[in-house]
Amino acid sequence: xxxxxxxxxxxxxxxxxxxxxxxxxxxxxxQDELAARIDLRIREWQPTAAEKRFxxxxxxxxxxxxxxxxxxxxxxxxLFTHDGRINTGRC
Amino acid sequence: MRAGPLSNxxxxxxxNAHFVPVYAVNEDYRDDSAKPxxxxxxxxxxxxxxxxxxxxxxxxxxxxxxxxxxxxxxxxVAEAAKTPALLKMLERAVARFRVPAGKPLVEPRPQSKAxxxxxxxxxxxxxxxxxxxxxxxxxxxxxxxxLDREAQNGFMPPAPDATAWLIRSNSATLVLTHFYPxxxxxxxxxxxxxxxxxxAKLLERAGGTIRARLDGKMKMRHSFYGKEDGRVxxxxxxxxxxxxxxxxxxRALKLVTxxxxxGGGNFGVAVRSLP
Numbered sequence: 344x345x346x347x348x349x350x351x352x353x354x355x356x357x358x359x360x361x362x363x364x365x366x367x368x369x370x371x372x373x374q375d376e377l378a379a380r381i382d383l384r385i386r387e388w389q390p391t392a393a394e395k396r397f398x399x400x401x402x403x404x405x406x407x408x409x410x411x412x413x414x415x416x417x418x419x420x421x422l423f424t425h426d427g428r429i430n431t432g433r434c
Numbered sequence: 435m436r437a438g439p440l441s442n443x444x445x446x447x448x449x450n451a452h453f454v455p456v457y458a459v460n461e462d463y464r465d466d467s468a469k470p471x472x473x474x475x476x477x478x479x480x481x482x483x484x485x486x487x488x489x490x491x492x493x494x495x496x497x498x499x500x501x502x503x504x505x506x507x508x509x510x511v512a513e514a515a516k517t518p519a520l521l522k523m524l525e526r527a528v529a530r531f532r533v534p535a536g537k538p539l540v541e542p543r544p545q546s547k548a549x550x551x552x553x554x555x556x557x558x559x560x561x562x563x564x565x566x567x568x569x570x571x572x573x574x575x576x577x578x579x580x581l582d583r584e585a586q587n588g589f590m591p592p593a594p595d596a597t598a599w600l601i602r603s604n605s606a607t608l609v610l611t612h613f614y615p616x617x618x619x620x621x622x623x624x625x626x627x628x629x630x631x632x633x634a635k636l637l638e639r640a641g642g643t644i645r646a647r648l649d650g651k652m653k654m655r656h657s658f659y660g661k662e663d664g665r666v667x668x669x670x671x672x673x674x675x676x677x678x679x680x681x682x683x684x685r686a687l688k689l690v691t692x693x694x695x696x697g698g699g700n701f702g703v704a705v706r707s708l709p
Contacts, residue, residue: 374637377647378674384690385704388563390574396441398545400455401538405469406476409456410503412539419531420499421453421524422480425511426460429436430545432575433620 397429437573439517448524450542451535453498460493480505496520498527506530546576548708556581556684557708560612562701569665569697570615570658577612579705581605586684589634589675591644601632601648610652613694614667615701617658628653628666634675642680648673648689658697669694669703 403409406422413420427434439445449455462469463477484491484505496514498507507527513519548557558579564572588605610630611622632650639645650671657663673689689705 374645374647377672381672381674381688381690384702385688385706388561388574388690388702388704390561390576393441394437394574395544396443396446397436399446399542400440400449401540401542402545403454403456403540405473406456406458406480407473408540409454410476410499413454413499413501413503416454416533416536416539417501417531418452418454418533418539419501419506419527420497420503421449421455422497422499423435423440423455423457423495423514424460424477424497425435425457425494427620428459429440429457431577432436432546432573432616433577434436 435511435515438515439520442517445517445520445524448528450538452528452533454539484508498523501531549578549580551580552582554583554683556586556687558609558687558705559708560703560705562615562703564615565700565702567699569699570617570701573616575616579609579612581608583683589677589684590682591677597636599634601634603630606630606632609689609705613652613669613691613703614656615696619657619660624657626655628655642678643685644677644679646675646677648675665697667694667696
C-alpha cells in the first residue's frame with residue numbers, strides 16, 4: 344500500500360514538474376512568437392527597391408549646388424519645388 | 435511625382451545623364467526657415483524670372499534652368515506628374531542644349547536618412563503602408579522620429595519592480611501622431627487624438643534590462659487635406675521595448691499596427707529604433 348502511495352505521489356510529482364517545465368517553455372514561446380510577428384511586419388512593410396527608385400537619381404543638395412554644377416558641366420538644371428517631404432514620401 | 439515619373443527608369447536615366455536634378459521643399463524656403471539667405475534668394479529669383487519670362491510659375495512646379503541658371507521651361511505638377519509630358523519636356527531640353535550623355539554629377543544616394551541628434555536620443559524609423567481599400571494616396575511613406583531623454587522617460591517603468599504601467603501620453607503622442615497613411619496633409623500639429631492609450635507589461639528583467647510588451651489603441655482625427663473633413667485614424671498597436679535600467683533610457687523599441695483604418699481603407703505602420 345505504501346509503495347503504491349509513493350508510486351502515485353512520484354507519478355503526480357513528475358506530472359506537475361513536467362507541467363511547470365512545459366509552462367516555463369510556454370512563457371518564452373509567446374514572447375518569441377510576438378517578437379517574430381512584429382519583426383515580420385517590420386520587414387514586410389519596408390519600402391521595396393522599386394519604391395525607392397527615387398533614390399537612383401543623383402540629386403544635388405540644394406539649388407546653388409545644382410546651378411554651380413550645371414555651369415561647370417554645361418548642363419541644364421531640373422528643379423522640382425513642392426510642399427512636404429518628397430524624400431520620405433510625405434508630400 | 436515620386437511614385438510616378440520620378441520612379442520611371444527612362445526619366446531617371448535622362449535626369450542622370452543630361453541634367454543636374456534638385457528638389458526644393460517650399461517650407462524650407464520661407465523667410466523664417468533655416469536655409470541660408472543666399473539659397474532662399476536663388477529660389478525667389480527663379481520664380482520671379484519665370485514669371486517675368488511668362489513661363490508657368492507656382493510653388494509646386496518643375497522648372498528647367500539653362501546651364502547659366504536661368505529658367506527656360508516649366509510644368510505645373512499636374513502636368514509634370516504625367517510621365518509622357520515630363521519626358522517630352524526633358525527630351526526637348528536635351529535636344530536644345532545638346533548635352534552629351536554622361537554620368538550623374540552627384541552620386542545617387544538614399545534621400546531618406548536618419549537625422550542628426552544628441553548621443554542619448556533615440557531615433558525611430560516609421561514606415562506607413564497602404565494595404566487595401568483606398569482612403570489614401572497609397573504606397574509607402576516614412577517618418578524619422580527623435581525621442582530625447584525627456585520623451586524616453588515617458589516610457590520608463592514607474593518603479594524598479596513595476597509589472598505594468600501606462601506610457602506617458604505626451605511620449606506616446608510623439609510616435610503615434612505619425613500613424614496615418616499617405617495623405618496630402620502632413621502637418622501633424624493638426625492631428626487631434628480623440629483617444630489614446632499605450633500600456634506596458636513586464637515580460638522579463640535580466641541583467642539591468644527590462645523587457646516589456648506594449649499594447650495600444652488610438653483614435654485620431656486627421657484630415658486628408660488641410661481642411662477638416664471628419665476622417666479619423668483608428669488603430670490597435672503592439673510592440674516590444676527594452677529599457678536600460680542603469681542608464682535610464684530606451685535601448686530598443688518596436689511597434690506595429692495590428693489593425694489600422696483610415697478613410698475606408700486599411701494601412702499598416704511599423705516602427706523600429708535604430709541601433
